[in-house]
Amino acid sequence: MLTDIFTVFWRDWVVLKRRLTKFILSRMVAPLLYLVAFGWGLGRSITLTGGGSYLDFMVPGLMALNSMNIAFNSVTPIHAERVYHGSLEEYILAPIRPISFLLGKMLSAIMRALISSVIIFILATIFGASVTLSPLFIFVLVLNSLIFAEIGFIAAMKISTYEEMAQVNTYVLLPMSFLCGTFFSAKALPPIVSQIVELLPLTHASSLLRTLGGGGSLDLISLGVMLLYAAIFFIAAKISFASATDN
Numbered sequence: 001m002l003t004d005i006f007t008v009f010w011r012d013w014v015v016l017k018r019r020l021t022k023f024i025l026s027r028m029v030a031p032l033l034y035l036v037a038f039g040w041g042l043g044r045s046i047t048l049t050g051g052g053s054y055l056d057f058m059v060p061g062l063m064a065l066n067s068m069n070i071a072f073n074s075v076t077p078i079h080a081e082r083v084y085h086g087s088l089e090e091y092i093l094a095p096i097r098p099i100s101f102l103l104g105k106m107l108s109a110i111m112r113a114l115i116s117s118v119i120i121f122i123l124a125t126i127f128g129a130s131v132t133l134s135p136l137f138i139f140v141l142v143l144n145s146l147i148f149a150e151i152g153f154i155a156a157m158k159i160s161t162y163e164e165m166a167q168v169n170t171y172v173l174l175p176m177s178f179l180c181g182t183f184f185s186a187k188a189l190p191p192i193v194s195q196i197v198e199l200l201p202l203t204h205a206s207s208l209l210r211t212l213g214g215g216g217s218l219d220l221i222s223l224g225v226m227l228l229y230a231a232i233f234f235i236a237a238k239i240s241f242a243s244a245t246d247n
C-alpha cells in the first residue's frame with residue numbers, strides 16, 4: 001500500500017519538478033501583493049489592541065489562506081482527468097488500490113501547499129515579520145492543507161463542468177478567504193455572521209497558526225475541530241471516489 005501511495009505521489013512530483021521554477025515564481029506574486037498592500041500599506045496605519053505589528057498578525061492567516069487555495073487547486077485537475085481526458089481510468093485499471101490513489105493525491109497537494117508556505121515565510125521574513133515556526137505550527141499547516149485537498153477531491157469527483165468548479169471557488173473558498181480571520185479577527189464581524197464563521201475550518205487554522213506563530217500554546221478545541229473536519233471529509237472523499245469509479 002505504501003508503494004502504491006508513493007507511486008501516485010511520485011508521478012505528481014515528477015510533473016511538478018519539471019516546472020518547479022515557474023511554480024515557485026507564480027506562487028510569489030499573490031503573497032508579495034498582500035505583503036505590500038496590507039503589510040506595508042494598510043498595516044502601517046493599524047494599531048493592534050494586544051500590541052505587535054499588523055504584519056505579524058497577517059502572515060499566519062496568509063499562510064492558512066495560501067495552503068487552503070494551493071491544496072484545493074492541486075487536486076481539482078482530477079476533474080479534467082475524469083470528465084474530459086479519461087486518464088483517471090488508467091489509475092482505476094492499474095494495480096493500485098483506490099485508497100492509495102486518494103492518499104497519494106492528498107500527499108501531493110500537501111507538498112505543494114508546504115512549498116508555497118515556505119515561500120510566504122521567506123518573503124514575510126524579508127518584509128520584517130516575526131513568525132515562530134514549530135512542529136505544531138507545521139502540523140496545523142499540513143492539517144489545513146489536508147482538509148482542503150479533501151474538499152477539492154470531493155468536488156473533482158462530483159462536479160461535471162468547469163463552470164461548476166469555478167462556482168466552488170466563488171461560493172466556498174472566496175468567502176472563507178476574507179471572513180475566516182485572514183486579515184482581521186472573525187470576532188469583529190456581526191454576532192450571527194461571527195458564529196457561522198467560527199464553525200469553518202479556515203477560521204480555526206488561522207487562529208491556531210496565529211497563536212502558535214506568536215509563541216502561544218495550542219488550542220485543543222480548534223485542533224479537535226480541524227481533526228474532525230479532516231476525518232469527515234476523508235470519508236466523504238473515499239465514498240465519492242468509489243461512486244465516481246463505479247459509474
